[in-house]
Amino acid sequence: MREVAIGAADSLEEGQRKLAFVDGRSVVVFNVAGQLRAIENSCPHNGASLANGRLDGSVLTCPAHGLRFDLRTGRMPGAGALCLSVLPVRIVEGQLMIALDTA
Template identity: 65%
Template sequence: MTQNIRIAAADAPGVGERRLRFVDGRSVVLFNVEGVIHAIDNSCPHNGASLANGRLDGHVLQCPAHGLRFDLVSGCVVGAPGMCLTKLAVDTSSQD
């Protein structure tokens, strides 16, 4: 299930950038891929490793700990949809 978070527009990353933020007591990584903001919990569902410094190739994020590759669009492991990230819907419309 996708959860919603609010961030100030100034806290959103620019195209091709990522930002680590703490939102409502949780560590969240924001990625801007081709103008679309993807937000996920900063924790790999496999073993809890931080994903903030994972290698990003297009919209595929590789966990730096064990190499699992997650599609940021679906949130799931590439080729194995049973393991998924916690995706967060981002609302920047009402804050600056």
């Protein structure tokens, strides 16, 4: 894995999100109650963008079909089988860093 900087950490306040394009991939980083959560910007159901989905606590609703995903786990609440592609994110020297699989 390698890490890529996507901007200043202080640019993402609690409740906000940031869309970034990294190596041809669309990624969204959310600040959920002070915790950073990063996902690929693609619903596992049909590939719809999740960047503008409604966020209720840690649950993100896909704007295309209303599927809901918990950003803490990437999974649908309850018995849902679909799962988001979750990416490791952290702050290093004031920068938001996304970890990408290099395989």
